[in-house]
Amino acid sequence: MPIESRDVDGGLGNVWEASGILTAEDLIGRYEHLLSMSEQKQRSYRFNISDFSAVTGTDITTPRLRRAVEHAKAVYTVNPDGVIAILVPQDVLFGLARMWSAFMGEPTWETSAFRDRDEAYGWVRKRVKERWGIENLTFA
DSSP states (O other): OOOEEEEEGGGTEEEEEEEEEEOHHHHHHHHHHHHHSOHHHHHHOOEEEEEEEEEEEEOOOHHHHHHHHHHHHHHHHHOOOOEEEEEOOSHHHHHHHHHHHHHHOSSSOEEEEESOHHHHHHHHHHHHHHHHOOOOOOOO
16 A cells, blocks of 8 residues: 655654555655655655554565665655654564664664654654754644
8 A cells, every 4th residue: 555645844744654565665656756856845854754553564575675775765865864753563564664774874864663653753853852953843
């Protein structure tokens, strides 16, 4: 199933919500969409929350994950400064999120995986405030 995406907090952030079976092609499609945006728009983002809590399964293998990471790296060359909370309560997806971070390497967006929604959103609020002095994120 495709990943739904919406801008929040006046375009400072972006929230991805996936459900059903998650594929590497879903991730690649999302990054291709970001690359189709203007560089100014891409640079405006300070955070992303990738919510995979409604995903019921995945066909992502290590080689497919590496291919998706290459697309992500292209996005992060345009805007290398941000934070990402990956919400993955499922064990398999939590492991993939950790692999994702390792494959991305440095420098890239500060990334952390969470099993709990409140913890993920709280971490984003804290990191955005610490890094850019932006408070009162509503994620709406």
